[in-house]
Amino acid sequence: MTIGEVAARTGLSVHTLRFYEREGILADPVRRDAGGRRVYTENDIEWLNLCVILRTSGMPVPEIRRYTELARQGDGTEGERLALLREHHARVTAQIGDLHRCLDLITYKIGIYEDFFDEAEREHAGALTP
Structure with a gap:
């Protein structure tokens, strides 16, 4: 190719x-x-x-x-390759944990803003009814 x-x-x-x-x-x-x-x-x-x-x-x-x-x-380096991949696996796993914590906070903040706008919408709808 x-x-x-x-x-x-x-x-x-x-x-x-x-x-x-x-x-x-x-x-x-x-x-x-x-x-x-x-x-x-x-x-x-x-x-x-x-x-x-x-x-x-x-x-x-x-x-x-x-x-x-x-x-x-080739042969004889498998242990070193395994160690290298295990170290990388640990780093990726830690990054995933960090990203989950970030996502949890972002999701929480979205909820606060959605609640804010939902409440404002209800108040506005209530002000329009006689």
Whole structure:
């Protein structure tokens, strides 16, 4: 697949794909065709999808790079990969807790304003009746 096709399938920009390549967070080096153009495989797409999820969930690029390096090394690095993912899992879980607390407060404030407007509406309706 071309870089444009990969961009379309992953939702990443061509610029981001090149950045990920430079940062060393693709599982395998990107092959090039006879004309020097990048050629991606289905495995590249799967790896990029994992990277997108890790990045979207807040994993910093250096940690994704470290995870990639460990995966490239293969057998014997599973424990380190597991530890890295567990640490990230704990951070994401904490963020979800923080977001739930934020949402609770926002929901509470919405309720106060809705009650305010409901009361004002009732008072206005009562003032119009003879």
